[in-house]
Amino acid sequence: MAGTLRDMRLFVAAYEERSFTAAARREHATQSGVSQHIRNLEDALGVSLFAREKGHVLPTPAGESYYARAVEVLRAHEAATSAARLHAGGLEGKIVVGLMPTLTRLALAPTLARFVQHHPNLVVSIVEGYSASLTAQALAGELDFAIVPAFSGSPGLRSRLFVRTQEVLVSSPGAPYLHARPVRLRDLDRLKLVVPSPANTRRHLIEAYVGSNGVKVERMIELDAMLGTLDFVARTEWSAVLPAVMLEPEETRYTVAPIVDPTFTLDLVQIEPSRRTLSSAAEAFRTVLAQETSRLAAPWAALTMVDAV
Amino acid sequence: MAGTLRDMRLFVAAYEERSFTAAARREHATQSGVSQHIRNLEDALGVSLFAREKGHVLPTPAGESYYARAVEVLRAHEAATSAARLHAGGLEGKIVVGLMPTLTRLALAPTLARFVQHHPNLVVSIVEGYSASLTAQALAGELDFAIVPAFSGSPGLRSRLFVRTQEVLVSSPGAPYLHARPVRLRDLDRLKLVVPSPANTRRHLIEAYVGSNGVKVERMIELDAMLGTLDFVARTEWSAVLPAVMLEPEETRYTVAPIVDPTFTLDLVQIEPSRRTLSSAAEAFRTVLAQETSRLAAPWAALTMVDAV
């Protein structure tokens, strides 16, 4: 194919300057080099591009025509270069992170927004799932890490505390307790609870709390769909026990109250394949996610300092 | 600056094939070469473009972004190349030709049309003028050649017959003779003639013909503007003696008749600086111009075979 980018740059300079010597000055080359490059172009194209006249050169019709397109090429090349450079600066590679709906509902968006801005060339893949499937995928080495509720541990997985958050009771706006004020579950009669299936770690934590604190539960239904659970409690007299980081104090569709006396907290842990060490990209993502999650957890934790009603 | 065209071609191939090896096959290179070129790009851009995975490579976000622009660059480069190649094939350089209005009125357009099509990279410059100025410019070496009425010759100029054409009498449609039939000037009374100034060779030729053939001229005015002359005779009872190649038999604004008994012809000669040899480009132009001029002259010459009225 005809013409390298350097050929074209020198040609464009010569066209605009109407002089090989001036073009050489402008492009930090020598007159000889310009002459050679333009001869290359002319040979490759089979057309002369300049008429060599006294004291200057004059573009031929072919030169005029080629110039118009050559500047396009150079422009496009600069655009390509700077577009790619926009992605420079951050970490590179790919991370795959497993998250529960608990974290994807609110914490994920601001985390991703900040993270991809700082690491534009890093491919981030989020796998949403419940504790059971995330644990399995982490064991299979398909995830850099995952965030799940604290559990007894598993060989092949390393775990460390990620964030501790309140459990809150979520009901429709007409619920018999106050929004954003601590609530004692045993004070509530005829509690109808939506709970996850036994495959989910949190089901056991909820049953343990209920059983050991004299909470009177009238009915339970199992629902492993987080969006469905939220919609269901918003429209009925059913309630759910959910991690606080899923909800903002400003929610209007729900009555949300941190569960106290005793305080019911959930420890979220980070798990990763123990044979691997966390990549620095995954480490960076974990840090941002932890910041955003803690930010969401903080107001609810503060509310437990207030007296229950 | 970052990235040569070859870098980009190999990158694009690798992007599309998702494989360095396949890209090398497609671009007639080696796997090693592709690897090196893409490393070059990545170093120059400061960004990794591919994530190297098992059995294939996967573009990073930067790779995706760069690809979109890189294909633009390659497209633009191909467009530039083929645009320039359109100008290949014919002669190159520049010719400057001096022509009288006699030839520019009808013969020039078809000549140029044919000529520039066959010689797209040749710059053609036409200088319009009357015999005096064209001769001067030819002598000064400013013209490759010029076409002028035959004259006595001048040192420094070489001349050869170009085309012989009829002189015709041109009047308004109401003239007292028939269009496209031979006319005898001495049969016409009260001829009012528009003639060129004495600086123009044809003035002498006309006066010589008129004087030696008993033509009765009532009045003469000098007009060195050819367009003005045509318009003037179309609107008045004045007439002009003009070379036939300026007029087509289908003219409707004029009554045009070849002058016979004796036949009045004009020899157009080609003059060129005698110190130079005619460039092949000029030679080619002369040939096309002669063809077109002869084509215009032919029907008028044929008419002189018919009896005068």
Place this chain on the structure above:
DNA sequence: CCCGTCGATCAGGAAATCAGATGCCCCATG
């Protein structure tokens, strides 16, 4: 467990690139 594939890297030779010197042409100047 071996073999085939893929990408990275290295080393050597081929090719392109560059810079300086020189020649030529033309113009301006005196």
Place this chain on the structure above:
DNA sequence: CATGGGGCATCTGATTTCCTGATCGACGGG
């Protein structure tokens, strides 16, 4: 008319780049 200078082409040698073939390590399929 001689001369000097500017501009381009061309030659040449040195440097750099480019390409290829070989080899290595990693991984996956049979």
